[in-house]
Each structure stands twice: as structure tokens, then as C-alpha cells.
Amino acid sequence: MKEDVMDILMYLFENYIDDGIESMSMDSSLHKELNRAGFSNGKINKAFDWLKTLASLKEKNTWEDYNHQSAKRIFSPLECERLDIHARGFILYLENKGILDFQLREMVIDQALALETRSIDLEQMQWVVLMVLFNIPGSEAAFTWIQDVVFEQQTLTH
Numbered sequence: 001m002k003e004d005v006m007d008i009l010m011y012l013f014e015n016y017i018d019d020g021i022e023s024m025s026m027d028s029s030l031h032k033e034l035n036r037a038g039f040s041n042g043k044i045n046k047a048f049d050w051l052k053t054l055a056s057l058k059e060k061n062t063w064e065d066y067n068h069q070s071a072k073r074i075f076s077p078l079e080c081e082r083l084d085i086h087a088r089g090f091i092l093y094l095e096n097k098g099i100l101d102f103q104l105r106e107m108v109i110d111q112a113l114a115l116e117t118r119s120i121d122l123e124q125m126q127w128v129v130l131m132v133l134f135n136i137p138g139s140e141a142a143f144t145w146i147q148d149v150v151f152e153q154q155t156l157t158h
Contacts, residue, residue, distance in 0.1 A: 005115055006124050008039050008047035013131060050114055054135050057107050073105065082113055087125035094129065099142045108132050126150045 016030070034044045073095070075088055083091075091108060094100040100108065112120045112128045120128070130150050133143040 004117070005043050005047045005050060006117060006127065008034060008043060009050065009131065010127055011037070012047070012051070013127070013134075017134070046116070050111070053114060054111060054131060057111075057132070058136055073102075079109065079113070082118070083109070083120045083125070084122070086122035087112070087120050090122055090125050090129075094146075099133075099145060100129070104132065104136065104139070107136075 011034070012030070031044055031048070034047075035041065039047075073092070075083065080088070091100065091105060095102070095105050108125075108129050111132055112125060115124075115128070117124065126146065126149055130143070130146045133139040133146055
């Protein structure tokens with residue numbers, strides 16, 4: 001039996017991207033399809049909860065008054081433990097390239113940690129970034145760039 005929430009999210013994103021994040025988490029026939037595909041109810045529910053949280057992110061704008069021009073991001077010990085060095089490097093690369101701003105960076109980190117996966121590698125982080133950008137209005141260009149990275153498996157130098 002498949003037991004990874006990330007596998008469910010990748011499956012949903014690859015097959016139901018056109019339906020939108022909100023509709024993915026509300027579809028009971030989709031839950032049954034995932035169950036038939038070998039995913040457990042517990043992991044399916046966690047994946048749908050993750051999608052609901054992701055859908056709610058576009059409503060948040062809690063950092064608007066924060067002066068971020070000179071701020072540097074230091075990863076916490078928990079983040080260093082859960083996000084491998086390539087995943088952390090990828091986040092910083094995207095921020096330096098202007099793909100992620102400080103708010104999107106924090107959303108990506110929060111969503112990655114919410115996966116409750118022991119360790120997030122580069123490929124998983126690319127998927128998390130893709131899903132977050134897909135959900136945020138105004139991020140279409142960044143989403144397209146990340147989509148090419150994920151689906152074309154381009155090699156990035158960071």
C-alpha cells in the first residue's frame with residue numbers, strides 16, 4: 001500500500017490540476033479513486049487537509065508591513081533536520097532569482113513541514129513550490145518556470 005502524502009499530492013496535481021486546489025479537496029469520488037489506487041484513508045485525509053491549508057494561504061497577508069530588504073533567512077534546527085540541504089538551497093536559490101519573495105518562501109517552508117515527512121528532498125521541495133505557486137494569484141510566470149523545472153527535470157545550478 002502506498003503511504004506517502006506527497007505521493008497523493010503529486011498524483012492529484014498531475015491528474016487534476018485544471019480542477020483547482022479547492023475542488024480537489026472537496027471531491028468524495030476523488031477520495032474513493034485514491035483509495036482504489038492503494039492509498040490509505042488516513043493519508044488521503046492528510047493530503048486533503050494539506051490542500052485545504054494551501055487553499056487558505058492566498059487569503060493571508062500577515063507580513064505586508066515587514067521591511068524585508070536586508071533580512072536574511074536562517075533555517076531553524078527543525079527545518080535543517082526536515083529539509084535536506086538541497087531543498088534548503090533550492091528555496092534560497094528561488095528567492096535570490098526572484099521566483100519567491102519572503103512571504104512565498106515562508107509559505108513554501110510551512111507547507112513542506114506540514115507534510116509530516118521525515119525528510120524533504122529536492123524533488124519533493126520542487127513539488128511543494130509548484131503547488132504553492134499554482135495557488136497564489138499573480139504567480140503565473142513563476143509557476144510556469146517551476147512547472148518546467150518539475151516536469152522537464154531541468155538541472156539547476158544554485
